[in-house]
Amino acid sequence: MADTVLIEGLVVETVVGVYDWEREVTQDLVIDLEMAWDNRVPGRTDDVADALDYAAVSARVETCLQALRPQLLEHGAEVLAKALQDEFGITWLRLAIRKPGAVPTAQAVGVQIERGVR
Numbered sequence: 001m002a003d004t005v006l007i008e009g010l011v012v013e014t015v016v017g018v019y020d021w022e023r024e025v026t027q028d029l030v031i032d033l034e035m036a037w038d039n040r041v042p043g044r045t046d047d048v049a050d051a052l053d054y055a056a057v058s059a060r061v062e063t064c065l066q067a068l069r070p071q072l073l074e075h076g077a078e079v080l081a082k083a084l085q086d087e088f089g090i091t092w093l094r095l096a097i098r099k100p101g102a103v104p105t106a107q108a109v110g111v112q113i114e115r116g117v118r
């Protein structure tokens with residue numbers, strides 16, 4: 001199954017980072033998600049109950065990262081991927097978390113993981 005549902009450029013403001021000063025402020029993270037889903041069913045029924053609801057997933061991404069307040073992007077990615085797979089029944093996903101401004105000479109830095117079987 002090659003179908004996916006996409007979320008690109010989702011901005012989440014949270015406490016994140018390894019340095020002391022970073023625990024005192026919020027910073028923006030930018031999330032990209034590609035999630036396997038059989039879109040033939042909602043394509044036929046036109047019913048959001050059959051779809052992977054990108055609005056619901058986006059809301060969960062925000063609550064997860066705001067509650068977690070990770071030090072490392074790697075930890076944020078791992079915990080978020082597991083929560084989304086468990087709660088939405090997503091068999092495979094590719095998740096990127098970027099931290100714009102963390103390295104001033106780079107547009108963004110970040111991590112990308114893939115979890116599950118397509």
Ligand SMILES: Nc1nc2c(c(=O)[nH]1)N=C([C@H](O)[C@@H](O)CO)CN2
Nearest residue numbers: 016017018019071072073074102103
């Ligand atoms: N691989 C990683 N390297 C670094 C991270 C990270 O989350 N993963 N974080 C930092 C600091 O928090 C940095 O972003 C502050 O500017 C450094 N390296």
